[in-house]
Amino acid sequence: MPLWTKHDLMTACKGLDPTSNFLKNNNILGISIDDRTINIGDLFIALVGDKFDGHNFIETAISKGACGVLVSDIRLAEKYDGLFVNDTKKALVQIGKFARIRFNGITIGITGSNGKTSTNYLLSNALKKFGKTHKTFGNNNNIIGLSLTLSRLPYDYDFCVLELGMSSAGEIGELSKIAKPNIALITNVSKSHIENFKNEKDIAKAKSEIYLGLRTNGTAIINSDNIWKQFLIAEAKKANAKIHLYGSCKNSTTKIIKISDEKEGSTIFYDKIENWHLKYLNMTQAKNAVATISVIKELKLEPKKVHKIISNLKPLSGRGEKLTINYCRNKKTFIIDDSYNANPASMKAALYNFNKLKLNLHKYETVIIIGDMLELGKHSTKMHLELVPILQKIKPDLLLTLGKASKKINDKLKVTLNSHSYQKIDQLIKDIKKFIKPNQIILLKGSNGTGLWKLVSIFKDIIQENANAT
Numbered sequence: 001m002p003l004w005t006k007h008d009l010m011t012a013c014k015g016l017d018p019t020s021n022f023l024k025n026n027n028i029l030g031i032s033i034d035d036r037t038i039n040i041g042d043l044f045i046a047l048v049g050d051k052f053d054g055h056n057f058i059e060t061a062i063s064k065g066a067c068g069v070l071v072s073d074i075r076l077a078e079k080y081d082g083l084f085v086n087d088t089k090k091a092l093v094q095i096g097k098f099a100r101i102r103f104n105g106i107t108i109g110i111t112g113s114n115g116k117t118s119t120n121y122l123l124s125n126a127l128k129k130f131g132k133t134h135k136t137f138g139n140n141n142n143i144i145g146l147s148l149t150l151s152r153l154p155y156d157y158d159f160c161v162l163e164l165g166m167s168s169a170g171e172i173g174e175l176s177k178i179a180k181p182n183i184a185l186i187t188n189v190s191k192s193h194i195e196n197f198k199n200e201k202d203i204a205k206a207k208s209e210i211y212l213g214l215r216t217n218g219t220a221i222i223n224s225d226n227i228w229k230q231f232l233i234a235e236a237k238k239a240n241a242k243i244h245l246y247g248s249c250k251n252s253t254t255k256i257i258k259i260s261d262e263k264e265g266s267t268i269f270y271d272k273i274e275n276w277h278l279k280y281l282n283m284t285q286a287k288n289a290v291a292t293i294s295v296i297k298e299l300k301l302e303p304k305k306v307h308k309i310i311s312n313l314k315p316l317s318g319r320g321e322k323l324t325i326n327y328c329r330n331k332k333t334f335i336i337d338d339s340y341n342a343n344p345a346s347m348k349a350a351l352y353n354f355n356k357l358k359l360n361l362h363k364y365e366t367v368i369i370i371g372d373m374l375e376l377g378k379h380s381t382k383m384h385l386e387l388v389p390i391l392q393k394i395k396p397d398l399l400l401t402l403g404k405a406s407k408k409i410n411d412k413l414k415v416t417l418n419s420h421s422y423q424k425i426d427q428l429i430k431d432i433k434k435f436i437k438p439n440q441i442i443l444l445k446g447s448n449g450t451g452l453w454k455l456v457s458i459f460k461d462i463i464q465e466n467a468n469a470t
Contacts, residue, residue, distance in 0.1 A: 195377025371446020
């Protein structure tokens with residue numbers, strides 16, 4: 001079954017077919033904005049950005065099997081039998097809106113300062129148990145990413161899980177009005193992106209914009225343990241939403257009795273369910289699992305049917321994934337890759353979980369590699385220095401910091417800890433191998449913009465080298 005017919009696509013974006021040969025009786029099987037990842041049967045949409053112009057890659061896209069092109073240059077539309085629009089970005093948004101309107105399944109929108117991508121991952125895998133499920137892929141949570149995700153949504157699917165991100169006020173509201181969620185989940189509110197806001201309450205207000213697009217008789221799922229719970233409840237009620245609370249507070253709809261840390265993974269007690277063991281997910285991820293259960297319950301589905309599915313899921317790359325270097329004589333080094341992003345709340349949670357792991361693996365040396373937490377504005381120094389007492393408690397055998405803000409942590413701790421500071425990722429890349437050896441546990445945590453994630457490929461090379469040696 002085609003994803004798009006020519007008629008529906010032209011209706012959605014109000015495009016013109018100057019040669020009358022657009023698609024040449026073919027149907028569209030997929031949507032792409034990147035010539036490097038084109039699949040046969042994809043429509044290639046030539047977006048124009050500040051540093052790129054998709055129109056320069058039309059021939060590559062066609063050579064790789066694109067069934068047609070959508071462009072904003074009439075001469076190129078005529079040359080390649082393409083569909084012409086005035087603005088390809090606006091056209092993509094219109095296609096996304098049309099796809100959402102024609103979709104008759106249930107849409108779940110997820111936002112939050114932390115945990116939205118991981119919750120999206122857990123929930124979308126769980127929902128596959130009950131029907132065909134579409135989801136945000138990767139971190140496509142801005143206006144282009146959301147529109148692209150919706151443009152790829154088959155109209156006959158049962159569920160669609162959408163991640164909504166932001167860096168400033170107004171963004172979530174715009175996304176929500178496109179996503180039109182039946183269920184809106186806010187995982188938490190913390191000081192992420194605070195450089196663009198006056199205070200944390202303004203961040204909570206911005207997150208609550210997810211209710212602006214909530215469908216009639218929609219449901220708001222809210223973390224009852226977050227300090228902004230009452231504010232979010234009040235905002236949700238303005239949208240006449242049904243309120244579902246999850247957490248350890250006594251009035252929670254989905255009540256967490258206890259989450260306990262294990263040597264591997266964690267164990268959850270919720271509602272009347274005891275000993276739900278997650279093999280690979282730590283206590284922070286366990287909270288995301290409970291958020292997933294809350295959605296399942298609101299959909300009137302059976303939570304027990306997804307316990308095993310979620311239990312077997314491993315963390316996403318860059319979000320707590322555990323990598324293992326196998327050395328000779330059964331010696332191992334474990335790397336906790338939490339390098340995708342960082343803010344004060346997620347950094348403290350990562351350090352807390354790392355300390356728990358240290359206690360379980362007390363014979364291993366501990367290495368903490370911290371990159372700057374970005375987008376904190378005038379609060380940056382204070383929030384980085386708040387990590388100092390936590391690190392003093394952990395007492396890692398080695399601390400490596402990356403960036404100007406994290407250097408202030410190093411300056412405070414270098415007298416009492418084995419600590420080294422790096423300003424640029426390239427220098428740390430050159431030196432990293434001299435710090436890595438058998439019988440270590442290593443935490444990698446920092447904002448994406450620091451480039452800390454580039455170390456992961458080096459660790460994976462070490463893993464492969466040792467695998468080949470054995």
